[in-house]
Amino acid sequence: MIDAGGTWTDERVEQLKKLWSDGLSASQIAAEIGNVTRNAVIGKVHRLGLSGRTKTAKPAANGTPARARKTTRAPSAPTPIAAPIRSNVVIAPIPAAIAASSEIELPVMDDSIALPTSERVTIMELRESMCRWPMGDPTKPEFRFCGARSNPGVPYCTHHAQIAYQPVIDRRRDRKLARA
Incomplete structure (x- = not known):
């Protein structure tokens, strides 16, 4: 709950729902409702189960159109590493006798x-x-x-x-x- 001056009354919740559906940000809603924080608005939105919304380009307060957000594409398959990773560890070649055997028996500690x-x-x-x-x-x-x-x-x-x-x-x- 919010402090006594900023409780979530039915009227304020309805205003929150309307502003949220209009596409306002949590900060803008907090300023509009008054006496609540951005985090309080976000928490109430989650508790009410309000759906996420798509952002549309709206004109800014100064009349210039807002920039459209860059759309992200689905991640592509990882690219294979072409060159071996270099490090300061030298790995000796596997002796031919060990490489020839298909199964290596490691000692088992019982x-x-x-x-x-x-x-x-x-x-x-x-x-x-x-x-x-x-x-x-x-x-x-x-x-x-x-x-x-x-x-x-x-x-x-x-x-x-x-x-x-x-x-x-x-x-x-x-x-x-x-x-x-």
Whole structure:
């Protein structure tokens, strides 16, 4: 609601509807009605569910015709990139032996081998000195955290820290292998 001087009476709402259908802007309507802001007019228009309207070229106050708005066209299909993107990263060619093989087998880390089930902890049992590596599906009741002793200043145990913090060179190599 607007303050006591600018409440939306039935009379004011009817005036708003008329001015809105005439094509006036929210600022112009606010000035015409008086004692309401442009944002109050916009809010009331939305609450009333008044339809959007097409803008027509109307003569300006000084008698000169208003400029017609530039019409926008539908977005076209994206243009393909002709030249490769240049960066400061050098990508080594894939060795012929790797390129020739159609399927690359990446090592699979099985969390159940890394720690016995008895060391896994729930979020309520997790302490500051315990490994916070998530194990399992978080939506399932069997979800746990590693719980092994973590290294100082690192949230993971030695085993999981090696997985989480790989050197940059290893990550790049792994990405290249995965792309191939």
